[in-house]
Amino acid sequence: MSASEMSQERLENQRLQQQYNEIAELAGALAHEIKNPLSVIGMNMELLAEDLADAQTPQTRRARSKVEIVQRQCHRLQNLLDDFLRFAHVSQIQLTPGNLNEQLQRVLALFAPQAHECDIEIIRYLDADLPSILMDERTLEAALVNLIKNAMEAMPDGGQLTVRTRLSRHGVALDLIDTGKGMDQTTAMHMFEAFYSTKEGGSGLGLPTARKGIEAHGGWIDVQSEVGRGTKFTIEFPLPPRIAEHGVGQGAEATSRQTETMAKRSADVSMEVVAESSAVRRDQE
Template sequence: MTLPEKRSPIDELRLRYEELAELAGSLAHEIKNPISVIHMNIDLLGEDLEELNAPETRRAMERVQIVREQCERMQGLLRDFMKYTKLRDIDLVSGSLNDQVEAVLRAYSAEASQRGIEIKRYLDGDLPYIALHSDSLQAALMNLVKNAMEATDRGGQILARTYVTKSGVAMDLIDTGRGVDNNTILHMFEPFYTTKEGGSGLGLPTARKTIEAHGGRIGVQSEVGQGTKFTLEFPALRRIVSGLNETEQDQPAT
């Protein structure tokens, strides 16, 4: 009789994490349905009260609005949480980090112009390709750019640059915004930690999980009143020799 292979403590921990993540995702999905029903019925109740058009319904309408807002907040939390729990295994293909960065910056160009924020880009044209999942990576980058926009006042700047490193490629996202203190830096990647009113506290944890699913890592430097710099690092699909790219390179998927 063959004995089952004994798992290492790390494998046991990973298995328990995956089981817990699956259970949490299923629970979030089950909670989502009754929240949707509550939201729908509170909307119908609000319509009924509006039709009465009586002065005494004003207070009831205010309470209906409070319930509606909290339902929307719960739905947003559940949506973000389900994204967080699903980020385990994603299919990666060869692609350009520059293309992903450029697509995200274009998406925010109109808002930046309205806010009076200048976006600068310094993208290395010789950047080697990385293994990526376009939708999830762009979502992570959009979260970082969105945070930078919200932290930067009119007249400020957001700078994105990509470059080659000894182990692969990297991207810096730098803003001249309000910055954060050391305590926030220590906790900003923890699920549900947030300094923003109404925030879910899952944006940055999900971004980090996405980047780690790409074999990368994310770091942050910030100073209150001076701005913030996020640095994302990814392994390249070809080796880097003494800081120079080799000639062989996988072509991106079309």
């Protein structure tokens, strides 16, 4: 490719990026404009529902039922708009040094009551020597919440969620492994597309928002899944430049190997959902 062609391609990419930014800004403004009248509708429906709470006649009971339908749809639209605005604003982040383990612990604490209620065991293998990464706490928290929420919803009858942090060749990695229903190939291919959802009433923006948030941190996300076995998400974040210049070193690689060994030794860890544990799965069968 000649220098002229490269320059033209660069200009075209800049033009497309500018168009995307303008559309995203317009869509965000439109979503905000929709939220305002929707809030008014929701509040008035709530007041109307209170007026009809003691409905005695068939006519007023029918009216109350219709009001409840409108309330549910208002709530659904409100959630959809909130999800969309989070998706649209993910790129607006401010990165500061932070600890991935601490962020994970805070998010897992949010899900502790639900895990207990749904009989889901959360197993942690968090590398104590994990270096800091550059993060935007709110954006990263939202991404982790979406991923863990997705894993929990895949285990309605209980199961195990393994959370593991480790050093990798390129930075800091996080594995989220569940023993849920797993996904077929079609779902796995489209799961990160905006508005794609296999769940009734789902907005289809949770996982796309998670991926967008991770990529805004310079990271990437990979998924392995098997129907009836479960799913493994692997997220990797780059090291800050100062740490990356010196490399993670042999000690860091040894720590990573030690963490991996600890996870494999536990009989309770649900590693059968990934290819690396196929031998363990065969022994159990």
